Amino acid sequence: MQLRYRTLENQVYGVIPYQRYHETSVGYSRPWKGLIVGGEFDSGQDVFGRSFSRLAAFVRYDNPNAHPARRCSTARAVSRAIPTLAGSCSWMPE
Numbered sequence: 001m002q003l004r005y006r007t008l009e010n011q012v013y014g015v016i017p018y019q020r021y022h023e024t025s026v027g028y029s030r031p032w033k034g035l036i037v038g039g040e041f042d043s044g045q046d047v048f049g050r051s052f053s054r055l056a057a058f059v060r061y062d063n064p065n066a067h068p069a070r071r072c073s074t075a076r077a078v079s080r081a082i083p084t085l086a087g088s089c090s091w092m093p094e
Contacts, residue, residue: 001028002025002026002027003024003026004023004026004027005022006025006044007020007021007022007023008047018047019048020047021045022044023042023043025041025043026040027040027041028040031062034061034062035059035060035061035062036059036061036062037058037059037060038057038058039055039056039057040056041054041055041056042054042056
């Protein structure tokens with residue numbers, strides 16, 4: 001589960017009185033039968049003071065042969081073979 005809050009404050013650009021933008025998002029995803037399925041809900045207030053909300057769902061194809069440890073070891077092996085590459089590896093555990 002992921003929870004996110006974002007805000008934005010514009011400068012004064014003339015006669016339009018912009019307000020502070022606020023957005024709160026909640027998202028959830030999980031593996032299911034070789035896929036990643038999930039959804040998000042966003043709600044907030046735009047720079048004109050109007051409220052908004054959005055409900056979204058998604059399906060991502062998962063590679064069952066991909067394994068985080070294998071990707072990291074490959075990245076480290078390449079970085080040793082080619083010294084100019086950074087040997088970094090980032091991944092999110094399931």
